[in-house]
Amino acid sequence: MAVQTVASTSPTDSPADSPAGSSGSAEPSLGAAVALSCRECGTRTALGPHFVCLECFGPLEVAYELPAGDPAGLRERIEAGPASMWRYAPLLPVPADVAAKPNLNPGFTPxxxxxxxxxxxxxxxxxxxxxxxxxxTHSFKDRPVAIALEAARAFGLTTLSCSSTGNLAGAVGAAASRAGLRSCVFIPDGLEQSKVVMAAVYGGDLVAIDGTYDDVNRFCSELIGDPLGEGWGFTNVNLRPFYAEGxxxxxxxxxxxxxxxxxxxxxxxxxxxxxxxxxxxxxxxxxxxxxxxxxxxxxxxxxxxxxxxxxxxxxxxxxxxxxxxxxxxxxxxxxxxxxxxxxxxxxxxxxxxxxxxxxxxxxxxxxxxxxxxxxxxxxxxxxxxxxxxxxxxxxxxxxxxxxxxxxxxxxxxxxxxxVAPTARPSAVIAPSLAAFRDAGLA
Amino acid sequence: MAVQTVASTSPTDSPADSPAGSSGSAEPSLGAAVALSCRECGTRTALGPHFVCLECFGPLEVAYELPAGDPAGLRERIEAGPASMWRYAPLLPVPADVAAKPNLNPGFTPxxxxxxxxxxxxxxxxxxxxxxxxxxTHSFKDRPVAIALEAARAFGLTTLSCSSTGNLAGAVGAAASRAGLRSCVFIPDGLEQSKVVMAAVYGGDLVAIDGTYDDVNRFCSELIGDPLGEGWGFTNVNLRPFYAEGxxxxxxxxxxxxxxxxxxxxxxxxxxxxxxxxxxxxxxxxxxxxxxxxxxxxxxxxxxxxxxxxxxxxxxxxxxxxxxxxxxxxxxxxxxxxxxxxxxxxxxxxxxxxxxxxxxxxxxxxxxxxxxxxxxxxxxxxxxxxxxxxxxxxxxxxxxxxxxxxxxxxxxxxxxxxVAPTARPSAVIAPSLAAFRDAGLA
Structure with missing residues (x-):
């Protein structure tokens, strides 16, 4: 079977390093994903919770060996799949049995x-x-988080985390709860109430940071390099190459x-x-x-x-x-x-x-x-x-x-x-036809 | 092909009346639905925007001629259908081409x-x-409303309405907007803000009634009997037999x-x-x-x-x-x-x-x-x-x-x-590792 690869910026033919992760866990099984590849210089490194190229400090992305040569067969296989993003599992860095694992099964939205x-x-x-x-959790963030969750499981990480403007925090909290992982998510203080409640309701830790989103993001990058962050998977930082594929x-x-x-x-x-x-x-x-x-x-x-x-x-x-x-x-x-x-x-x-x-x-x-x-x-x-x-x-x-x-x-x-200031009742009336007639809405 | 019917309380063998609706529109095409049948006395009446039996004042429900005799074939047909409730169109009072009409396509939820x-x-x-x-619109109400919408179209009704505790109001507003019908919905005053906003944001009329839900419901029953309500389809009143099937x-x-x-x-x-x-x-x-x-x-x-x-x-x-x-x-x-x-x-x-x-x-x-x-x-x-x-x-x-x-x-x-009083951040901290360490959440 022929093999196709597509990189975000430029294709690369560098051979993959050893596929063993560096976190000490068993060799991760992440489907068609074979390595991480630098989007700038193309250098490859093994699959693991890494996001920066050690050669040029460019961002890493997932490199695949994708199935090719039989488009009709692949289309048919996808169409017979579940009504979720897992119908595309053959094209994603996830284990083949991903749909059977406890996760939120997002995607295939209208x-x-x-x-x-x-x-x-x-x-x-x-x-x-x-x-x-x-x-x-009512945003696209469930997609990348579902992939990051599989990476976290594959790499033996025990806490799921993120920096978030709100939607991601809820998606991480919900996904971690479904999967039985701990979560601890970081948001800038002062977000919309509904996003704060949703980030907290799943029972993980929610930390509001006194600063902007960019402050939160910098803080998370520091935390990854610190012993405090040992065993943590930040969906949009050290798991970003996987997360992004969602x-x-x-x-x-x-x-x-x-x-x-x-x-x-x-x-x-x-x-x-x-x-x-x-x-x-x-x-x-x-x-x-x-x-x-x-x-x-x-x-x-x-x-x-x-x-x-x-x-x-x-x-x-x-x-x-x-x-x-x-x-x-x-x-x-x-x-x-x-x-x-x-x-x-x-x-x-x-x-x-x-x-x-x-x-x-x-x-x-x-x-x-x-x-x-x-x-x-x-x-x-x-x-x-x-x-x-x-x-x-x-x-x-x-x-x-x-x-x-x-x-x-x-x-x-x-x-x-x-929209709350403008999305309001046209009228508040007594429960009578006369009152309704007077309101002029009939 | 054999025919199966199931009534909510007791099967009936009464013959259907003329299938023509009473609203003056053309003969409605509502799939396997053949009549309305009284849940109390079994008397049948023609399909139309009716909800009360004229014989005994009992509630009406939809009577069907359902396909039978080939369960495996029917299962296969359903499984090949859309990832929405329309996969069950053969068992519902909707036209065969319902999935192609502008509607919210609800259902097939996890x-x-x-x-x-x-x-x-x-x-x-x-x-x-x-x-x-x-x-x-994030509640089960999209299901019954989708069926009521088809009934409203079949009977030539021009305004979609309901009495609602909130969820139904949003579902009716959204469905009417998608379909290009006018909507005017009624809620008791004092509902949750998110339900009020959602009921209003779709641009139809929203009327808050000073009273309980039961007051709102009684008001709607009055409105149906009044010339003011001419051409109105109340999903959960005069379209209730259809709505309920959702x-x-x-x-x-x-x-x-x-x-x-x-x-x-x-x-x-x-x-x-x-x-x-x-x-x-x-x-x-x-x-x-x-x-x-x-x-x-x-x-x-x-x-x-x-x-x-x-x-x-x-x-x-x-x-x-x-x-x-x-x-x-x-x-x-x-x-x-x-x-x-x-x-x-x-x-x-x-x-x-x-x-x-x-x-x-x-x-x-x-x-x-x-x-x-x-x-x-x-x-x-x-x-x-x-x-x-x-x-x-x-x-x-x-x-x-x-x-x-x-x-x-x-x-x-x-x-x-x-949940807002309890679903809150575990801590609000400055963006520093020291502050995070002090919060005791690592």
Missing amino acids: LVQADRLAAELGVTGGLYVKDDSGNP SKTLAYEICEQLGWRLPDQIVIPVASGCQLVKIDKGLRELIALGLVEEKPYRIFAAQAEGCAPVSRAFKDGSDVRPVKQPDTIAKSLAIGDPADGPYVIDICKRTGGAVDDVDDAQIVDSIRLLARTEGVFAETAGGVTLGVTRKLIASGALDPALSTVVLNTGDGLKTLDA | LVQADRLAAELGVTGGLYVKDDSGNP SKTLAYEICEQLGWRLPDQIVIPVASGCQLVKIDKGLRELIALGLVEEKPYRIFAAQAEGCAPVSRAFKDGSDVRPVKQPDTIAKSLAIGDPADGPYVIDICKRTGGAVDDVDDAQIVDSIRLLARTEGVFAETAGGVTLGVTRKLIASGALDPALSTVVLNTGDGLKTLDA
Whole structure:
């Protein structure tokens, strides 16, 4: 059987090192994953809880030996799989029996054919909302966490952790509880109440840090290097190469749900940028494996004006400069120093896409538009993505005659405050027909 | 092809009246549904937006001509269907092309194998949580509403409405927006903020009524009889016979997800009681169709102590007496005058089950137990169901050696206040290792 590999930035032919992990556990069984590979220099290292290349300090990613040569057979195998992201297990760094292990089984969320929204926006080429609020903890984060959990189990780690703007904290807490692992998650103080409650309710430890998300992230990097962090798996730090692969499944699902076709255009919100990079990787894997027919596609990135380092760099043609004090209602996107920012710009340029941003009022208006037209209640990040989509249509950067997929990565119930002032009863009345008639709503 | 029918209380052989609806629209095409049938006297009437028998004023339900004679073929057809409740379209009062119409496509939610919870509770026969928080608006209400929507379309109704304790209001608002219908929903004033926001965000009209849920319900019954309500489809009043059928899909899914087997015991929350009655109906349909092997099963009903009319009647051996002022944090179960109360008692007695109730503290404790052991964050109604399950195990009414399914019908994000006082950060610290060490959580 032939073997296909796709790297995020460039393919590499370096041989894998010994596949034994360095944590002292038994040889990990992580499916088609064969090594970690540096996204900058291509150097390979063994599978393990590592995230930095020891040669050049570049970020590591998972390298695979993917099944190839029989696309029809692989499509059939996927379609016969479970109604979760595990239908793509052959393309992921997870053990073959992953669906039988205690985990949240996320994914295979609806791709909503958004005809009423399309009519409002003048999109004629087909408009779809990939609605990831349907995941177990109601954000896309359940996907990467499910992969990180398998890595943690394979490497014998005992505490699951993360730095989080809220959604990830809930996803880690829930996944750890299901799996019977301890969890201890870190968030910036002052997040939305619903995200704080959700991060705490699963019974693990929740630590609020007096600082921004970037402060939380730096703290976690320190903790990993300290004996205090021994045996800890930080989903988005030392397990990041595995974690990050979870977002590939969004690409797989979109294409399968479109009838194994690539969309023409995808609009993706950017926090760290990791999700966008991995969706691009997923699309290229599908092409390389022959699961979809190759054709051009454009990737667009969406940020909130109050934390738009990637958008500003894209527009200025400059490097990505960190935003020190994010100020936006889209707190899940408020990462001032996005690790994958430069990769996002590369991908948007390479595919003919763009990066743009919208302000808080546009975010709220887009949340309401999506709810009113399609019955999808998005969190603020979803409002950012739809808001930028509208802006890109208006500017001509996004072609309304092409098929377009917009991501909703989270749930409106988690960012209630954004719409609470306007989403209220039309009237409060006594229980009588006369009172109802007087209210003028009949 | 042979024909099977299953009625909620007793089968009937009365012939169907003319299948034409009375609303003046064309003959409705609602799949296997052939008529409405009185649950008390068996008299049949044509399909239409009707809910009361004109002979005896008993409640109407949908009568079917269900496919039969080839269980293996039907199982195969279902398994090849969409990952939503529409995989059971042949058993529902919906058009054959229902999955292609704009709707929320609810259902096929996870059946969580709850091994860690089972270990805590001493259940050895297999414990499962049917987690309906995964539906589009995060409660089981999306199921009945999806069926009511098809009935509304078939009968040419233009406004979708309901009386609601919150979850239904959100489900109706979202479904109407997706379908492009107007919505106007009615709730008692003073519901949880998240339910109010969700009911309003989809852009339809939301009317808060100064009164209890039962006041709201009576108001809606008046409105239907008034010219003001012309062309309105109240999902849980004049469309109730159709709406109610949606809950059958919970029974279908549980059995399919158990490998086409009946569970031994099911614990179901009771508000109006409709869901429990229809789950029982669904199980009996599966037996009648040969889709599962017949064996005894027990149905248990769960209420909150602060609104427990059915539980009290079951324990006292008395009639169901309305609770005038419900007082419980489980607001979605706070129906003081449950329409299906007597049927619930009949079914629990017939199957060897029971009805019980728990107080607010037990509800909160059970929400936390489920979150801590299985990573499922339930709304208060889910806490009621698990709380009663624990009580029934302790009393010996529920056999821990038998397979048991517990329903979680809604999402913890909708009843945050129940757990917010206890689901908080373990510590708030400065971003330093020293501060973390001092917090004593490493």
